[in-house]
Amino acid sequence: MSILRLLGIAAVLTVLAGVSASAEMIVYTSDGNRYVLNLTCPEIRSITIDGGSASVSCGDSPASSGTYIDDWGTTVTTPCGEDSFADQVMEFHVGHPSPPERHWSPERALGPPDFTYDYSNILVLGCGGVVTLAWNNAFLIDVPGDDLHIFEANMDRVQDVEPVQVSVSPNGWHWYNVGYIQAGKSSIDIGPYVRPGELFRYVRLVDMRGDCDTNYPGAEIDAVAAIGCRRR
Numbered sequence: 001m002s003i004l005r006l007l008g009i010a011a012v013l014t015v016l017a018g019v020s021a022s023a024e025m026i027v028y029t030s031d032g033n034r035y036v037l038n039l040t041c042p043e044i045r046s047i048t049i050d051g052g053s054a055s056v057s058c059g060d061s062p063a064s065s066g067t068y069i070d071d072w073g074t075t076v077t078t079p080c081g082e083d084s085f086a087d088q089v090m091e092f093h094v095g096h097p098s099p100p101e102r103h104w105s106p107e108r109a110l111g112p113p114d115f116t117y118d119y120s121n122i123l124v125l126g127c128g129g130v131v132t133l134a135w136n137n138a139f140l141i142d143v144p145g146d147d148l149h150i151f152e153a154n155m156d157r158v159q160d161v162e163p164v165q166v167s168v169s170p171n172g173w174h175w176y177n178v179g180y181i182q183a184g185k186s187s188i189d190i191g192p193y194v195r196p197g198e199l200f201r202y203v204r205l206v207d208m209r210g211d212c213d214t215n216y217p218g219a220e221i222d223a224v225a226a227i228g229c230r231r232r
Contacts, residue, residue: 068113070151071222074186080229085111086133086203090172095126095207097217106131113151113223122153125164125207125218132204133224139199140168140226146187147228148178150205153220162219163208168200175204182210187227199230 066081078084092106103124109131114121125131140148150164163182167175168190178190194200207218 066112068151068223068225070113070149070186071115071153072186074149076149076151076187076225076227078225078227078229080138080226080231082112083135083137083231084226084229085135086224086226087111087136088134090132090134090202091130092123092132093130095129095209095218097212098126098129099124099216099218103216103220106133109133109221109223111223112225115151115153115222119153119216119220121222123221124216125205125221127207127209127212127217129207129218130204131221132202134172134202135226136232138226138229138231139201140190140203141199141228141230142189142191142194142196143228145189145227147190147226148188148203149225149227150181150186150188150221151223151225152181152186153222163210164219165206165208167204167206168194169202169204170198170200172202180208182208190228 066078066084068076068078070076087110089106089110092104094104098104102120103122106123108121109123110133123131148166148168150166152162152164163180165177165180166188167177169175176190176193178193179188181188190200203224205219205221205224211217
């Protein structure tokens with residue numbers, strides 16, 4: 001539960017909060033009124049007190065969201081639109097055995113998914129390969145349900161996604177292991193592994209050597225999306 005104390009009176013008052021919402025917030029105004037708000041959005045855009053009632057405007061309006069389909073047919077909605085996608089490479093170490101060198105460019109994992117069926121624009125990690133990406137326009141946050149989606153391509157046309165260990169960090173040196181994508185599941189709920197209210201800028205993907213005897217060894221990464229997001 002969050003508590004917000006306002007210095008204004010309960011007339012028409014809008015507070016730009018820009019913070020992650022907990023399940024419930026109590027708002028106190030200077031004239032002694034108390035309001036209990038039930039919150040369901042990942043980011044509060046404003047709180048309005050008007051004539052004895054309180055309302056919340058969420059920061060994930062449909063106009064700013066986007067819907068994408070991955071190579072496995074999964075539909076993913078990103079509340080922050082294109083800002084939901086990692087857009088900077090911090091490090092990349094190709095694994096061994098390695099994929100063809102034309103798939104070593106980590107920049108191919110940035111931005112919204114853009115795979116084509118010749119897979120010319122996919123990053124392949126190689127067996128045991130590692131890539132670390134960052135968001136510059138948004139933060140990854142914990143929301144109800146899944147928070148992070150890895151758009152993994154299916155270049156070898158296998159049944160399941162290749163296992164990848166996923167870690168997130170607020171600062172680039174303190175990391176939380178938030179689980180794995182594997183067995184057909186490409187989304188992760190970071191909630192059980194992180195502290196409430198934290199804002200994450202970095203994500204690290206480590207190939208778990210699930211199948212190294214293929215034409216494209218290692219996980220095939222098209223994009224990484226913050227389903228739970230807050231714009232910077």
